[in-house]
Amino acid sequence: MLVYLGVMLLFCFLYWWYRDSKQITAVSDKHVYITGCDSGFGYLLAQHLDKQGFHVLAACFTEQGAQELEDKTSSRLKTFQLDVTNSESIGKAAEFVKSQVKDKGLWGLVNNAGIAQPIGPSDWLTIDDYKVQLDVNLIGLIEVTLSMIPLIKRARGRIVNMASICGRLSCFGGSYCISKFGVEAFNDSLRRDLQCFGVKVACIEPGYFKTSVTNPDLIKEKLIKLWGRLPRDVQEDYGDDYLDKTCPLVKKNIEKLAEPNLMKVVSRIHHALTSVHPRSRYAVGVDAKLLWIPLSYMPTAFTDFVLEWDKVKPAKAVY
Secondary structure: HHHHHHHHHHHHHHHHHHHHOOOOOOOOOOEEEEEOOHHHHHHHHHHHHHHHEEEEEEEEEEEHHHHHHHOOOOOOOOOEEEOOOOOOHHHHHHHHHHHHHHOOOOOOOEEEOOOOOOOOOOOOOOOOHHHHHHHHHHHHHHHHHHHHHHHHHHHHOOEEEEOOHHHHHOOOOOOOHHHHHHHHHHHHHHHHHHHHOOOOEEEEEEOOOOOOHOOHHHHHHHHHHHHOOOOHHHHHHHHOHHHHHHHHHHHHHHHHHHHHOOOOHHHHHHHHOOOEEEEEEEOOOOOHHHHHHHHHHHOHHHHHHHHOOOOOOOOOOOO
């Protein structure tokens, strides 16, 4: 009986592997629109897809980011500026993309643009702190997607949304995790709504990688600014030495967990764009697969214990 079960499992794995490895062959006539190409994953993805022969439409927030990308890529790649929090900017980008793809439609949209700051304890933040991340990471992503759906339906193409393991497990305060939970929910509804039109929607869930998002010096700088604007009574709740204890701990944990090889994420996005049968979700990184995703399925009390066990206790903590 165990032999038969083993054979069945082996057959299922081989079938999955064969199905997962099937790739589209022609890419030279396909356009891919990527947001957030100034740095990090978007910057590397734009260069990678350009080398693969795609027509890349790379949206950058700054002129400098666009120029640096143009200097490293072929003439096929086109850059333009985009502010995902500005509806007019999104509309102009949509018109530019339409002028490039013409009647063929858009093969791929990669919603990569995002910010991670500010993060910190919830009572350190204002409603405006929450809004700024939600506008970029979630509302902007949705608006860009809605502007491209007709073109993607025409090509029966792909939408790839950059979420995070923080969309499966809220690891810290602020709206970064909230926005990524929203991306996960939007991704699920979008996938189900568009599958009948031949459109495939995938979600990328990276763990910790060495990007500006996980730069401990930037995180420390933002935490110091947040601390400086807190009312004195809130500072007293946490204690004057709270930051001195917290910042080295944050740096140690990031250096321990953050993966330097950003191409791991780029390769998963490439698979989502080129696989005949792309996956619905791509967890990327050892920490994502072996720590964060499994932890998200654990009982709440256990998850809370793991996430809290090495945190610095506020001076006036009662538990």
